[in-house]
Amino acid sequence: MDGRQDVMVMPQPPANPIVQLQARFRDLEVGFRSWLAKQPLAVEAAFVTATGAFQGAAIGGLMGTLTSDMASTFPSPPPQATGLSPQAMASLKQAQAFSGGPLIQARNFAVMTGVNAGISCVMKRIRGVEDVQSSMVAAFGSGAMFSLVSGLGGPNQAANAVTSGLFFALVQGGLFKLGQKFSQPPADDIYYSQARRMLTSLGLQNYEKNFKKGLLTDQTLPLLTDSALRDVKIPPGPRLLILDHIQRDPELKRGR
Template sequence: MASSSPSPSPSSPAQARGGRNPLEEWSGRVRALEAGFRAWMAKQPIHVEAVVTTAAGAVQGGALGGLMGSITADGGAPWVPPLPPNANPQAMASFKQAQVLAAGPLVQARNFAVMSGTNAGISCVMRRIRGVDDIQGSMAAAFGSGVLFSLVSGMGTPNPVANAISSGVGFAVFQGGFFMIGQRFSKPQGVSEHNYYARTSSMLQNLGLEKYEKNFRKGHLTDHTLPLLTDSALKDVKIPPGPRLIILDQIKRDSGLAKAQ
């Protein structure tokens, strides 16, 4: 009687799941969630996106400020000498700045939450109004965050309005320079920072073709061009025949659903 040989067992959990790496699978799910959230945000009214973006920026800034405040509370900040009673306004302003930098976690969290939330909210509104992330929107957001940071932190004493405006201008100039440097070294000339690829990214993630998102960006195939895509256009951005057919079929299905609704 012939003995049956035992079936080979998978050598790893990844092989048992069809050879997929658990870390890659988890990362893909996270990217899909992010793409879905961006697609949802792109469909919301401007005030909803502004509120959500401002809140997220405030939470991130508050966490960073709290961490910095904890470091200073542990002795990382320089000692602030007492202020003489007859100090001039310039000395008073410098003293207030030193106090802000030496503040505790709660104060730092509040200051950075206001600064980051304001910057994120204004950037969001400017992007929706202008349709692009550019230096004007970046500088406007930095000016607003600088003004509110100065007022909330008390750095503007004894002339709060004048010093707040001065802080806003300083923030705007710094942010404008940083934006120009980033544009020069991180992206080719003429390519905008925000070209509205939210729906495109979400579609490619759902189809398992997220690696071709860079092809869409290189060809400037934004969300607005999705209904216009042809096989020739996808071929021009070097997407292989198989993925081209899948993408065009999905666009056709989405178009049919939209007409049915």
């Protein structure tokens, strides 16, 4: 006997193929975005604009298909109908802008989303940050272009474009702030980021709440023992996997 006690390590359960596929797609997306960010601004902006326009065209085409029956509800006025007031004409054009067929809506939404994506890309590259100001500038541009291509509003296209742009910008600014408020993780989550990654890689993410309940933060990972994991009610199998992972991780092993 050499005084060492052999510990039987249970084999890890097979990884979920869906989780693996999602992780691979995320890695590919991150790698492609990293490559695209290194390209000239014109190349990145053109690609992002084209991608945004394609997505918008798909959404607009679908909406146009679902609302195609509305187009007949708002027919174009006959040429002899010159007695319509400017307000009535403006209302009719607004209705037609949102009730066109698939091709019309695909065009409108392609312009709107493409311009938004392109301006956002340029603003982020120039300013180095994606914030509410950049988001509102992009929304203003997309709203103005949407107004111009769709004929939204009355005969004064310039004023209508500015009005639509301001409306889009205000809505986007409010949504951006609202998204920031609800997307921020709890303040204490920053202390468990490394533990969360470890548990996810082992397929044990359900035990994250046990780590938080026992205050087993990232700083405690190199110090974890079987007794500490048992105290937070983690079963024997997952305990062995966690301890084996820590033992094999060079960074965590150095912290012991």
